[in-house]
Amino acid sequence: MLNAERHKIIMDLLKRKGAVKLKDLIEISDSSDSTIRRDLAELEDLGLLKRVHGGAILSQARTIEMSMLEKSVRNVHLKKDIAKLAASTVVDGDCIYLDAGSTTFEIIECLVGRDITVVTNGLMHVEELVNLDLNAYILGGEMKAKTKAIIGAIALDNIMNYRFDKAFIGANGIHMLDGYTTPDIEEALLKRKAMELSDETFIVADSSKLHHSHFAKMFDLEEAVLITNAMNEEEKSGIMKKTNVMEVPN
Structure with a gap:
């Protein structure tokens, strides 16, 4: 050939x-x-x-990012399963941070009826939280139209008013050397700060993000628990050396 x-x-x-x-x-x-x-x-x-x-x-361009609409229609069933597993870690009385993102958005409906407080920077998340009558706060700051996220210096200053039991954060890339990454530096900085202010941090992302690396580093693999769909043995052998993993059952 x-x-x-x-x-x-x-x-x-x-x-x-x-x-x-x-x-x-x-x-x-x-x-x-x-x-x-x-x-x-x-x-x-x-x-x-x-x-x-x-x-x-x-190969992917490190700074290219899909819109919230584009993300929301990809791997929908996987995201819902990951969201259910993520929500199972929440207990009554928790104050949690929900990062803007299509997988974190799916967590909201799994929290109905729970005695919790939610803080978010997701514009789509706010409407859903209000509709489902969940106690919630939204960060102030610059509104990023593409990802429906609130970002920037005001958001970074605003988030310092809170402390979280758990933070649920999305990632565009999961890489053995580069850690968790995303295309936008301002989003990365806010995600990192949420991690620093939380007792426990969970990355919610399907396994299609494995081995990808984007422009802006959020934090190292060791600093969060990865909640994802079932991985093959080859994928596990690398990632599980550096972080704890919760896998959605097949």
């Missing part, structure tokens, strides 16, 4: 799945381990993919 044909196979698979395993590429292309590794290196040099342990992921 020609180089160009193998490259097309690799990229077509990546565009469909977002990540591919080395062993699968070897089998599909009927090529040797060394040949596929060389192909991946060449495609990485072109900026088309990023090599990770055991395979490759589709």
Whole structure:
């Protein structure tokens, strides 16, 4: 098989799945381990993919961010399952922080009837919290239209008025070396401050975020518990060395 044909196979698979395993590429292309590794290196040099342990992921621009609407329609069932598991950690009397994000938004309906206090920077979250009659506070600050989040210096100053039993925070990237990341530095700073003000911090994110790294670091893997969907053994072997993981049952 020609180089160009193998490259097309690799990229077509990546565009469909977002990540591919080395062993699968070897089998599909009927090529040797060394040949596929060389192909991946060449495609990485072109900026088309990023090599990770055991395979490759589709390359992403570090500063590109999906809108809240785009996020809300992706992996909906997974997000709901992750949200239920996250909500199960909340006990009556807790004061919790809900970060702006599509997965944290799904947590809200799981909290109905609970004796808790919620603080959020999510504009969509506020309406849902009011509709469901939950005791809640919203941070002041700059409104970011794309992600429906409140950010900036005023928000950072405002959040200092609170202390949290638990913080539930979204992440765009989960990386062994880079930790938890997001495209926007101002959102990253607010997420980091929420973590610092909380007794326990939980990252709620599906496993499609694994091995990705974005522009702005939030904090290290060791500083939060990751709540996600079930991972394969290869994914677990890396992430679980650095953080505690709660997995949604299959």
